[in-house]
Amino acid sequence: MRRTILRFLRDDSGTAVVGEWVFVATILVLAAVAGAATLHPNTADDPDVTASINAGPATHADAPAAVPDGR
8 A cells, every 4th residue: 555655646647737727727717807807897887786786685575476478
């Protein structure tokens, strides 16, 4: 068992794959931050969005009644 663990610790064949995943994750995080920064001014000034955020989650009592379709 110890021999297997030591062999596992010395193995570096997956380092290139890990480096690629770190690079992809960095690009995704930067894109998400840039997208959020782009959308922020548009949603902060929109009264409908601001009212929806301030109202909190909708409850079942706030939901409109179902309208039968007559079938």
